[in-house]
Amino acid sequence: MVQEAIRDGRSLSEDELATARRIGVAHPEEIRIVLGPIPLPKAISLAKWIERMGIGEQPEGLTLGYAIFLDCGLNIPKGLLVHELRHCYQGEQAGSLNGFVCQWLSEIAKFGYLDAPMEVDARAWAWASVLTDEKSNIWVLKSLEARKKGEVQKMTPNIQYQSARSQK
Numbered sequence: 239m240v241q242e243a244i245r246d247g248r249s250l251s252e253d254e255l256a257t258a259r260r261i262g263v264a265h266p267e268e269i270r271i272v273l274g275p276i277p278l279p280k281a282i283s284l285a286k287w288i289e290r291m292g293i294g295e296q297p298e299g300l301t302l303g304y305a306i307f308l309d310c311g312l313n314i315p316k317g318l319l320v321h322e323l324r325h326c327y328q329g330e331q332a333g334s335l336n337g338f339v340c341q342w343l344s345e346i347a348k349f350g351y352l353d354a355p356m357e358v359d360a361r362a363w364a365w366a367s368v369l370t371d372e373k374s375n376i377w378v379l380k381s382l383e384a385r386k387k388g389e390v391q392k393m394t395p396n397i398q399y400q401s402a403r404s405q406k
């Protein structure tokens with residue numbers, strides 16, 4: 239799935255490359271975007287687990303290494319892109335796709351989707367990036383609202399991954 243995305247996906251535009259660098263991605267030229275339905279695990283147990291963790295049955299984005307899957311139509315909301323680009327950064331920090339996925343899954347198991355430090359971090363970057371972009375702003379609000387009502391206060395910008403972690 240990741241290899242196919244890297245082969246068939248599109249690379250970032252100049253604007254998107256600049257955004258990715260600003261977010262901290264070291265090799266944004268490696269990133270490929272695939273638009274369309276998010277490929278979700280076929281295993282029923284994992285699919286159920288994802289639902290139970292509050293990730294939602296139909297996520298708008300999924301990032302695996304340098305492969306970003308987006309199910310959002312042709313106009314990519316900036317907040318969504320920034321969120322997923324930040325996961326690319328986290329993947330680089332983790333050092334490998336396996337390392338990233340293991341950390342992400344264990345954080346979600348431990349803290350829940352909304353409070354997982356990697357998600358808090360990605361959401362904070364998305365939030366900070368869309369403060370001046372009304373359309374994406376609405377996307378962030380809607381997506382959070384849909385996931386868990388009354389959780390909007392968790393969107394307070396909190397740029398540093400470390401400080402997001404030390405809140406726990």
Ligand SMILES: [Zn+2]
Pocket residue numbers: 321325357360
């Ligand atoms: Zn995320």
